[in-house]
Amino acid sequence: MDLNTLWFILIAVLYLGFFLLEGFDFGVGILLPFLGKTDAKRRVLINAIGPHWDGNEVWLLTAGGATFAAFPDWYATLFSGFYLPLFLLLLALILRGVAFEFRSKDENPRWRAAWDWSIFIGSVLPALLLGVAFANLAKGVPIDSVMNYSGGFFNLLNPYALLGGIAAVLTFALHGAIFLSLKTNGELLESARSAARRLWLPVVVVLLIFLAATYLYTDILTKLGVNPGPVPIAGAAAILLAGYFIRRKREGLAFAMTAVTISGAIITLFMILFPRVMISSIDPAFSLTIYNASSSDYTLRIMTIVALVFVPIVLLYQGWSYWVFRKRLTEDVETLTY
Amino acid sequence: MDPLLLARLQFAVTTVYHFFFVPLTLGLSILVALMETIYVRTGQEIYKQMAKFWGKLFLINFAMGVVTGIVQEFQFGMNWSEYSRFVGDIFGAPLAIEALLAFFLESTFLGLWIFGWEKLSKGLHAATIWMVAIGANISALWILIANSFMQQPVGYALQNGRAEMVDFVALVLNPNIWVQFPHTVLAGFTTAAFFVMGICAYHILRKKNLLFFQRSFQIAAIFGTFAIVLVILNGHSQAQHMVESQPMKMAAAEALWETESPASFSLLTIGDLSQRREVFSIRLPRLLSLLAYNSLDGAVSGLYDLQTQYLETYGAGDYIPPVAFVYWSFRMMVGAGFAMLALAGYALFMVMAGVFVNRPIILKFFTWAILLPYLANTAGWIMTEMGRAPWVVFGLMRLEDAVSPTVTGGMVLTTLIVFTLVYGVLMAADIYLLSKYARAGVPDDGEAPDEFPASGELTFAAAQE
Numbered sequence: 173m174d175l176n177t178l179w180f181i182l183i184a185v186l187y188l189g190f191f192l193l194e195g196f197d198f199g200v201g202i203l204l205p206f207l208g209k210t211d212a213k214r215r216v217l218i219n220a221i222g223p224h225w226d227g228n229e230v231w232l233l234t235a236g237g238a239t240f241a242a243f244p245d246w247y248a249t250l251f252s253g254f255y256l257p258l259f260l261l262l263l264a265l266i267l268r269g270v271a272f273e274f275r276s277k278d279e280n281p282r283w284r285a286a287w288d289w290s291i292f293i294g295s296v297l298p299a300l301l302l303g304v305a306f307a308n309l310a311k312g313v314p315i316d317s318v319m320n321y322s323g324g325f326f327n328l329l330n331p332y333a334l335l336g337g338i339a340a341v342l343t344f345a346l347h348g349a350i351f352l353s354l355k356t357n358g359e360l361l362e363s364a365r366s367a368a369r370r371l372w373l374p375v376v377v378v379l380l381i382f383l384a385a386t387y388l389y390t391d392i393l394t395k396l397g398v399n400p401g402p403v404p405i406a407g408a409a410a411i412l413l414a415g416y417f418i419r420r421k422r423e424g425l426a427f428a429m430t431a432v433t434i435s436g437a438i439i440t441l442f443m444i445l446f447p448r449v450m451i452s453s454i455d456p457a458f459s460l461t462i463y464n465a466s467s468s469d470y471t472l473r474i475m476t477i478v479a480l481v482f483v484p485i486v487l488l489y490q491g492w493s494y495w496v497f498r499k500r501l502t503e504d505v506e507t508l509t510y
Numbered sequence: 511m512d513p514l515l516l517a518r519l520q521f522a523v524t525t526v527y528h529f530f531f532v533p534l535t536l537g538l539s540i541l542v543a544l545m546e547t548i549y550v551r552t553g554q555e556i557y558k559q560m561a562k563f564w565g566k567l568f569l570i571n572f573a574m575g576v577v578t579g580i581v582q583e584f585q586f587g588m589n590w591s592e593y594s595r596f597v598g599d600i601f602g603a604p605l606a607i608e609a610l611l612a613f614f615l616e617s618t619f620l621g622l623w624i625f626g627w628e629k630l631s632k633g634l635h636a637a638t639i640w641m642v643a644i645g646a647n648i649s650a651l652w653i654l655i656a657n658s659f660m661q662q663p664v665g666y667a668l669q670n671g672r673a674e675m676v677d678f679v680a681l682v683l684n685p686n687i688w689v690q691f692p693h694t695v696l697a698g699f700t701t702a703a704f705f706v707m708g709i710c711a712y713h714i715l716r717k718k719n720l721l722f723f724q725r726s727f728q729i730a731a732i733f734g735t736f737a738i739v740l741v742i743l744n745g746h747s748q749a750q751h752m753v754e755s756q757p758m759k760m761a762a763a764e765a766l767w768e769t770e771s772p773a774s775f776s777l778l779t780i781g782d783l784s785q786r787r788e789v790f791s792i793r794l795p796r797l798l799s800l801l802a803y804n805s806l807d808g809a810v811s812g813l814y815d816l817q818t819q820y821l822e823t824y825g826a827g828d829y830i831p832p833v834a835f836v837y838w839s840f841r842m843m844v845g846a847g848f849a850m851l852a853l854a855g856y857a858l859f860m861v862m863a864g865v866f867v868n869r870p871i872i873l874k875f876f877t878w879a880i881l882l883p884y885l886a887n888t889a890g891w892i893m894t895e896m897g898r899a900p901w902v903v904f905g906l907m908r909l910e911d912a913v914s915p916t917v918t919g920g921m922v923l924t925t926l927i928v929f930t931l932v933y934g935v936l937m938a939a940d941i942y943l944l945s946k947y948a949r950a951g952v953p954d955d956g957e958a959p960d961e962f963p964a965s966g967e968l969t970f971a972a973a974q975e
Contacts, residue, residue, distance in 0.1 A: 219625075222621070222624070222625055223621035223622065223624065223625040223626075224621060226576065226617035226618075226620065226621060227614065227617040227618040227621055229580075229617070230609060230613040230614050230617050230618075233580060233583055233609045233613055234606065234609040234610055234613065234614070236583055236584065236587075236609075237583060237602065237605045237606035237607075237608065237609040237610070238606045238609075238610075239602075240586070240587065240594065240598055240601075240602035240605055240606060241598070241602030241603045241605065241606035241607075242602070242606075244594055244595055244597075244598020244599060244602055244672075245595055245598070247586075247587045247594055247598060247602065248587055248591035248592070248594040248595045248598065248914075249591070250587065251584060251586075251587025251588045251591065251594075252587060252588055252589075252591035252914035252916055252917055253916065255588055255914075255916075255917055255921055255925075256921065256925075258584055258588060259588070259925045259928075262580060262581050262584060263928065263932060265577065265580055266577040266578065266580070266581070266932065266936070267932075269573060269576055269577040269580075270573050270574065270577055270936060270939070272573070273569060273570060273572075273573035274570070274573070274939060274943060277570070277943050277946075277947070278943070278946070319595075320591075320915060320916045321916055322916070467598065467599045467602065467603075467674075467675075468599050468670075468674045468675065470674070470675055470676060470678075471599050471600070471602075471603055471674070471675045474603060474675070474678045475603055475606065475607075478603075478606075478607055478610065479610070482610050482611060483610070486610065486614045486618075489614075489615075489618055489619070490614070490618050493618050493619075493621060493622050496622060496626060496629055496630065497621075497625060497629070509624055509625050
C-alpha cells in the first residue's frame with residue numbers, strides 16, 4: 173500500500189472518529205428541546221456530554237488539518253468550493269461551543285433559553301450540512317479542469333444531498349438518544365429510551381431510501397457492484413439489530429449497533445470515492461484523486477511518522493476520559509457542573 | 511467589491527479577534543496550574559479557591575478562543591485556496607500536527623479538569639490543568655512554525671509548481687521561530703499577569719477578600735515581571751532578526767525612507783503617504799543602529815533603497831508595505847510594553863513593601879492597565895502581518911496570487927458582515943460574564959484567615975492591619 177492510500181484511509185478514520193463521537197453529542201443537542209423539559213433536565217443533558225464534546229470536535233479539526241497536509245488540493249477545492257455551507261457550519265459550531273460554557277453561568281431564563289437554542293441549532297445545522305457535504309462528495313460536483321469548483325451554493329442543495337443531510341440528523345439523534353439512555357437515570361432515562369424507540373423506524377426508512385438513492389445518484393454500482401460487500405450490508409444489518417436491542421433495553425449493544433451503522437455509512441462513502449477524493453461531474457478526468465491532489469512523498473512520510481506515534485496516545489487519553497466519566501448522571505443539580 | 515481586499519479584511523477581523531483570547535489562555539492556564547499545584551503541595555484551601563476562581567475566568571475566555579480558532583483552520587482553504595495549493599505541502603503539516611498534538615490534549619484534559627474535581631485525586635487533577643497549559647502552549651509553537659514559514663521560508667524547494675517540503679527539521683528550526691515563539695508566549699504570560707493584577711486591584715481597593723486577592727496579586731506580579739522583562743529583551747532580539755530577514759518591515763516600522771549610517775531612531779514621524787516622504791520627524795541619533803546591531807555604527811536600509819533592491823531581485827512591483835500602519839502599530843506595541851514594564855516593576859515593589867491599600871489611584875490604574883497587553887498583542891500582530899505585505903509568503907508568493915479564484919466579493923462581504931455581527935454579540939456576552947464573575951469575588955469564608963500563620967511570606971498582607 174502506498175502512502176497516498178494510507179493517508180486516504182487515515183483521513184477516513186479521522187472523519188469516522190468525528191462522526192462516531194460528535195455524532196452522539198450532536199444527537200444530544202438535537203434532542204435538547206424535546207427531552208429537556210425543565211432547566212434541571214436540560215442541565216443533565218448538557219452535562220452528559222460536557223466533558224467530551226470539545227475533544228470530540230477536535231476530530232473534525234484534525235481531519236481538516238490532515239486533509240490540508242496530505243492532500244492540499246483537496247483541502248483547497250473543497251473548502252473554497254463549499255464556501256457558504258462551511259461558513260454556516262463555522263457559525264453553528266461557534267455558537268454551540270460558546271453556549272456550553274456560557275449557558276449555566278447566568279440564572280436569567282432568557283439568557284439560558286438563548287444559549288439552549290444555540291446548542292440546538294448548533295447541533296442540527298452541522299449534522300445537516302455535513303450530511304449534505306458528504307452526499308455531494310459521493311455524488312460528484314462540478315469541478316473544472318484546474319481543480320476549481322464551478323457550481324454555486326444551490327448546486328449543493330440537490331435532493332440526494334438533502335436526503336443525506338436528513339439521514340445524518342436522524343441517525344445522530346438516535347445515536348444521541350441511546351447515548352443518553354446509557355448516561356441518565358429516572359424520568360430522563362425513560363424519555364431517552366422512548367425517544368430512541370420512536371426515532372428508530374424513521375431512521376431505518378430514511379437510511380434505506382438513502383441507500384437506494386445512492387445506487388441512483390452515485391457510481392456505487394460500477395465501484396462496488398449490485399452486492400456492495402460486507403461493509404454496507406453490516407451497516408444496514410446493524411441498524412435493524414439496534415431496534416431489537418432498544419426494545420430489549422440493552423442500550424450498550426444498541427449503541428454499538430448505531431456505531432456500526434455510522435461506520436458502515438462512512439466507510440462505504442470512502443469506498444465509493446477511492447481513489448478519488450472529489451468527483452468531477454463535468455468530466456471524470458477532472459476529478460481530484462489521492463495522486464493528483466496529494467502532497468509530496470516526503471511530506472506524507474513525515475506525517476505518517478507523526479500520526480503513527482500520536483494517534484494511539486490520543487486514543488488512550490480520550491478513552492481514559494470516557495472511563496473517568498462513565499457513571500450515570502442524576503437530576504440533583506448540586507452535582508452538575510454546567 | 512475587491513475580493514482580495516475583503517479577504518484580507520476578513521482575515522484581519524477574525525485573526526485579531528481570535529488573538530484577543532489566545533494570549534490569556536496561554537498565560538492563565540499556567541497561573542491556574544501553579545495555584546492548584548501550590549494547593550496540592552501545601553493543602554491550603556485558599557489556593558484551591560484561587561484555582562477555581564481564576565479557573566472560571568479562564569474557562570469563559572478559553573471557550574471563545576477555541577471556537578474562533580476553528581475559523582482559522584478553515585479560512586486558508588475557504589478564502590486563500592491558491593495559497594493552500596501553493597504551500598499546502600509544507601504549511602499543512604504544522605497545522606495538522608497542531609491539531610493532533612495540541613488540540614486533543616487541551617480539549618480532553620480541560621474536560622477532565624472542569625468535571626473531575628470530585629472524581630480525580632488532588633495530584634491527578636492538578637496534572638490535568640498542566641496538560642491543558644502544555645497543550646495550549648504547544649499549539650502556539652506549531653501555529654507559529656507555520657507563520658514563521660510565511661515570514662522566512664525555509665526547508666522548501668520550488669518544484670511541481672509549488673513550494674514542497676524538503677527538510678522538516680529546517681522548518682521546525684526556522685531561525686524566526688526562536689525569536690517569535692518566546693515573544694508570543696511570554697506576551698501571553700504578561701497578559702495573564704496584568705489580567706489577574708487588574709482584577710485583584712479592583713477588589714483590594716474595595717477591601718474585599720483581601721488576603722485572597724493580595725496573594726493572587728503577589729503571584730501575578732512575580733510572574734508578570736519575569737514575563738515582561740523577557741518579552742522586551744526578546745523583542746530586541748526579534749528586531750535584530752528582522753533587520754536581517756525582513757529589512758523592509760524594519761524600515762517601515764521606523765518610517766525610514768532613506769538609508770542611514772549610523773541610523774537614528776524615530777520618536778515621532780509624520781509622513782506624507784501619497785508622496786511617500788517624511789514631513790516632520792524627531793529622531794534620536796544612532797539609537798536604531800544600536801538596537802539593530804548592538805553598536806553605535808552600522809547602516810540600516812531605508813524603504814527606497816530596499817525597493818530598488820527588490821525590483822532587481824523579484825521584478826516589477828511595489829514592495830513597500832503600508833508604512834503608517836506598520837509604523838504606528840510598532841509604536842503602540844513598544845509603548846504599551848514599556849508601560850507594562852514600569853507597572854510590573856511597581857507591582858513587584860508593592861508586593862515586597864506591602865503598601866497596597868494606601869494607593870487607590872495606582873490600584874485603579876492597574877485595573878485599567880488590563881487593556882495594555884491587549885493593545886500590545888494586537889498591534890504586534892498587525893505590524894508583523896502588514897509589514898510583510900505585499901507578500902503572503904515572503905519572497906515566494908504575493909497576496910493577490912493567494913486568494914480563492916472562485917469565491918466572489920459578494921460571498922466574502924456577506925460572511926465578513928455576519929462574522930463581525932456575531933463576533934460583536936459574543937464579545938458583549940464574554941465581557942458581561944467575565945466582569946460578572948470577576949466582580950463577584952469569592953465567598954468571604956474563603957479567606958479563612960485563622961488558618962494562615964503570619965509567616966514572612968505574608969508580611970505584606972499583615973502590614974495593612
